[in-house]
Amino acid sequence: MRRILVIAVAASALALAGCGGDAETASPDATATETETTTATTPAETAPTVTTPAETTPPNPKPTTIVIVVDQGRPRGGIKRPELDKGEKVVLVVRADAGEDVHLHGYDIEKPVTPGKPVRIPLTVDLPGRFELELHHPDSVLAVLEVRP
Numbered sequence: 001m002r003r004i005l006v007i008a009v010a011a012s013a014l015a016l017a018g019c020g021g022d023a024e025t026a027s028p029d030a031t032a033t034e035t036e037t038t039t040a041t042t043p044a045e046t047a048p049t050v051t052t053p054a055e056t057t058p059p060n061p062k063p064t065t066i067v068i069v070v071d072q073g074r075p076r077g078g079i080k081r082p083e084l085d086k087g088e089k090v091v092l093v094v095r096a097d098a099g100e101d102v103h104l105h106g107y108d109i110e111k112p113v114t115p116g117k118p119v120r121i122p123l124t125v126d127l128p129g130r131f132e133l134e135l136h137h138p139d140s141v142l143a144v145l146e147v148r149p
């Protein structure tokens with residue numbers, strides 16, 4: 001009984017050691033499961049397309065422009081905290097004297113900076129939450145967009 005236990009432990013230790021080795025064995029994952037789904041499409045009997053222009057219409061058709069001037073890596077006048085409504089059209093304009101790029105977190109929009117030349121970031125804020133607009137290299141928070149749902 002005791003001997004069997006010892007052997008079992010030794011075996012598992014061996015198995016473990018083998019695991020750490022080359023894991024580069026080609027996985028046979030590529031088992032082609034090509035299931036051709038033949039969907040019998042019944043001819044759609046002219047579905048009534050109801051277009052409700054209600055909630056999705058932005059309250060303001062022209063974009064809200066947010067201008068940020070960066071002096072020596074810092075936003076002039078401090079970090080801006082614009083409050084926006086979901087679906088609003090926004091244009092972020094960043095004029096920086098230094099830095100490599102501006103990065104709007106959450107939306108993950110990144111644009112290169114040319115010192116002295118304004119960078120325009122047009123977008124529709126369709127994601128609610130709080131999002132930092134950062135300057136990178138040097139890193140600094142320029143604005144925090146608050147998008148109301």
Ligand SMILES: [Cu+2]
Nearest residue numbers: 103105134136
């Ligand atoms: Cu960033």
